Amino acid sequence: MRFRLSVTLLMMALCVATAQAVKPGSWVHQTEADFAEAELEHTIVTNLGEVQLALDTTGLAELEGDDSIIYDIARLDDGRVFLAVGAEGKLVQLDGEKVNVITEFEGSQVFSLAATKDGLWVAISGAESRLELRSGQDMAVKRTIALKDVRYVWDILLDKDRMWLATGAEGQVLMLDPSKEDAAPTVALDTEQANVLCLGIDGKRNVYAGTDGEGLIYRISPQDGGKFSTFVIYDAAEPEIGALIVTDDGTVFAGTADASQARPGRLEEASAEQKGRLEKLTKEPTEPKLPNVPPKPEPKADKPAKPDAPAPKPNAEAAPAEASDSPAPEKPAQAAAPTPEQYDQLRTAVAERLEAARKSGRINLQSDSGSRSAVVQRLRSRASRAGGPSRGATPSKEGNAIYRISADGFVREVFRESVMILRIVKVDSDLLVATGNEGQLYRVSPDTGETTILADLEPQQVPALLDLGGGQVMLGTANPGRIIRLADQYAPEGTLTSATLDAQQISLWGKLQILASTPGKTTIAMQTRSGNVGDPDAGSWSDWSQPQKIDPTGASYHELLSPSARFLQYRLILHADQKTTPTVLSVALKYLMPNMPPSITSIKAEYDKPKPRGDDADAPAPQSTLKIEWEAADANEDALTYSLEARPFGSDAPWVAIAKDLTTANAEWDTRTTPDGRYTLRVTASDAADNIPSQVLSATRRSDPITVDNTPPDLANLRITPAADSAAFTVDITDAASPIHELRYAVDSADDWNMALPNDLIYDSTSESVVVKIPDLAPGRHVLTVRAADAQGNTRYLSQTFEIKAKP
Structure with missing residues (x-):
């Protein structure tokens, strides 16, 4: 009861104080x-x-047993x-x-399906790759098309009377006409x-293909007579194109x-700054259009021929392929001859991008590519599907990207x-973007940059x-394998509960x-709760x-309907x-705490270090300027001013001011x-700058004892004892x-100074005695000068003459 009363009185005192009495704190959440x-x-x-609310999701089913991947x-x-x-x-x-389970394919895999009005095309990958058309309630096999010399079928694309296979x-x-009973695949694109x-x-029925190894995107344009014109439209910095979407x-x-x-984790930290919102682009920039002609042929190593398959022609751009059961068609009309400048631009855009591919040669196959471990690894590293090497160059940026390539080639x-x-x-x-390896589904707006x-x-x-x-979208996951439906409407209700403030x-x-913003019949509600223990679940907080x-x-x-306390949470509904x-x-929320006194956690005072003994012969510089630093803070973030005072150590004498109204520590x-x-x-910190006189608070802290010494040491009892060719002092x-x-x-010099050690060999007190012998002195009058310095760099000189007599 006493605690509650004191808090109440405290809050009343705060309420009657003027706005200038205490600077309120604030929390702002907007990024x-x-x-x-x-x-x-x-x-x-x-x-x-x-x-915002998330789209409504529903878990439909989960695979059982060893089944863990939905391809x-x-x-x-x-x-x-x-x-x-x-x-x-x-x-x-x-x-x-x-x-x-409809059927199992022993020793094989199924990576791609395609629905048609006649049933379901199933692409079986393995030692005997094939296409199966299944239909009816029992989904029995109605047709089978063998795929000779194909190990994997990664994607199927149906286009009216054409079926395209990524292999x-x-x-x-490969391209074939599934309506023909004797349909045989035609090689439409043969890459390196x-x-x-x-x-x-x-x-326009142009087909686009993404590859591994070099991260190339090809465009395949069907021509009259069953031929195909191919062209590389982009060479990504990353070694693998994993997904393609093409608009009309x-x-x-x-x-x-x-x-x-x-x-693991995000590529960049969540944005902590407001950057505005990009307006939707009304028109993409375009590049100058050049005739769509191939670059000049350049020599390259032929790709090793496969059994029963012709070796590709040595062109930088893939040569048109012919259907095996069709006569040679007429040569399509050629575009106007390009200028040398256009050749250079096209060669830069295409030929150089294929240079690594021309050098790579044939890629060996792994013998266990169809095993369980290899298939699981497909999801973690698609580059390992066929065991082939990827490009040696490291991508210039971290992470993986989605590139938008306009019809004009602008990326x-x-x-x-x-x-x-x-x-x-x-x-x-x-764009809805399905990813690995942390199972995240992104929504990307190419027009506004919102992710x-x-x-x-x-x-x-x-x-x-x-x-x-x-x-509505259906998701198939891996590890574990689940089917999830993403609805076309938002979850009816959702909450955001803030971190503890x-x-x-x-x-x-x-x-x-x-x-x-609450358009239509949407609504937002707010709740709060408060407490004096950091963890809401570990102590007694107020109810929401x-x-x-x-x-x-x-x-x-x-x-806020929650009681005054130290900690707060809000919840948005x-x-x-x-x-x-x-x-x-x-x-945003402002809060007002009682004015708290400043705190001074340390004070340090020191002179610059004197030069090390024996470093050179120059006299040490006197150390008369004391540098003083302290650390101070204010819980209310009030501006602080400081005063500095001194008095003799151990004395009760009044403090003498050194400096006042300092704004730096x-x-x-x-x-x-x-x-x-x-x-x-003694340093004093005051919050007077941000408070009315009746609420000003201060704090003080004293230093350890410091020495003030600006007087050089005394030199006494200098005695010189000459000898035949030497002297001692x-x-x-x-x-x-x-x-x-x-x-x-120094003897007879102002520059040639010699170090002398005390009798106990260590300078460690305020009183020392020195005995020195000076050898190799010539006969005649000499001047001895001694120079003593204390730890503060104060220096005293003393000179005395003596004579070395000549030998008789």
Whole structure:
């Protein structure tokens, strides 16, 4: 009861004080970094620092047993969903919350599926790679197409009467007409890379292919007569293109998947600064258009021929390929001859990018590429699929990226993070990006630069995405293997609970200011709780206050209903209106603690160090300026002013002012203005600059004893005893305050000084005696000069003449 009464009186005192009495503290949360420690439940924080509801997710099913990877998902027209599962290759059907195995492919894998009106195409990878068309309720095999000399089928693309296959480990794109019973694959692209990993298509039926090893993106343009024109449109710094999305106008979004760059944690710390919001680009910049002609042929090593397959022609750009069952078509019309300058530009853009590929040669296959361990490793390092080497150059940037390549070839990086980019789906104007190896699903807005982690899943990878239409997406994960549906609407309710906020002292809470947007029928409410123990779960905190509804638009100010305390938490409760989410832009709170006295944690006073003994013959400089420093702080962050005083050590004499109204925590004292002796210093810190006179507080701290000595030592009893060709002298040195530092002597010189040691060999007291013998003196009159210095650098000289008599 006494404690509660004292707190109440304290708060009353604060309330009646003027606004200038105490500077209030504040918390402002408005960036991604500000919300980094908050607890999120069905909410997200964008890279722009906006708090929104997350999209609604539903867990549909989980793989059982040793099945841990979902490579691909396909949905038939009748709504049935099928999965390509590993690590042991299986085709399974999703049935509610269960998965039913349709068939197992012993010794093989299934990485890609494609749904068609006739059924489901299944690409089987292994020693006998093939395509199977399955249909009916029992999903029986209706057709089989053998894929000779193909080890892996990484992607299938259906385009009307064409089927395109991304294959390895010979790095080819195959094309066939599945409507023909005797359909045989045609090599549309034969690369120098080990694997073609992903495919995309634009509105003009141009096909795009991403490779491993060199991170190249090819464009394949079908020509009349069954031929194909190919062209490299981009060479990424990263060694692997893991995902492609192509729009009808030819814009390519390419995601890289360098496994060595997939590291725990974010690539950069969450942004702690507000950077504004990029407006949507109305038009992409374009590059000057040049005739789309190949560069001049340059010599290169031929790729070793495969059995029953022709060796590729030695062109820098892949040569057009012909269907094996078609007569040689007429040569397509050629573009106008390019100028030498255009040749140079094209050669720079293409030929040099293929230089490493021309030198790489054939890539050996690993014998265990189809084993469970190799397949699991596929998700962690796609570059190891065929065991081939990747480019030796290190990427210029860390992490993996998504590049936007316009139809004119202009490249812009729209995303970079320390993840592998496994799949990309375009939903409206945004990209959904599935990643590994921390199981994160991102939403990327290429137009505004906004990036948001939509889901941070328990599984390590998200290898499969299926656009269900209407804004819904199905996710297939790995380690463990799960099916998750991402809805086209937001979670009905979500919360953000702040980290524990520490005011350092029991404080009076101001109003909580929230800047938010609540379109439609969306709402935001706010709650708080407080306590005097740092962990809300480890001590007695107040209950959460009753929710207070936030005003629909603009800034909203709310009285806190929680009692005064040291610690505080707030909780934001967001409610969606189906496909609309409210948005919190910033949260701010001021608090007022009682005026606390300043604190001084240390004071240090010292002279500059004198020169080391024996370093040179120059006399030490007197050390008369004392440098004083102290450390001080104020819990209220008040501006502090300082005063410095001194008095003799051990004395009760009044303090003598050295300096007043200092604003920095340091000072210098010219000790020549005070008598020699031992002194104590006192520094006083005051918060008067930020408080009214009745509430000014101060703190003091005393120094350890310091010595003031500006008087040189005394030299006494100098006696010189001449001999035949030498002399000896003795001298006594004393100092009233400081230890003796050194004694030097010179004979007939002002520059040639010699060190002399005391009788006990150590200068360690205020009184020393010295005996020195001076050899090799010529007959005649000589002048001996001795120079004594104390520890403060004070120096005294004494000279005396003597005579060495000539030998008779």
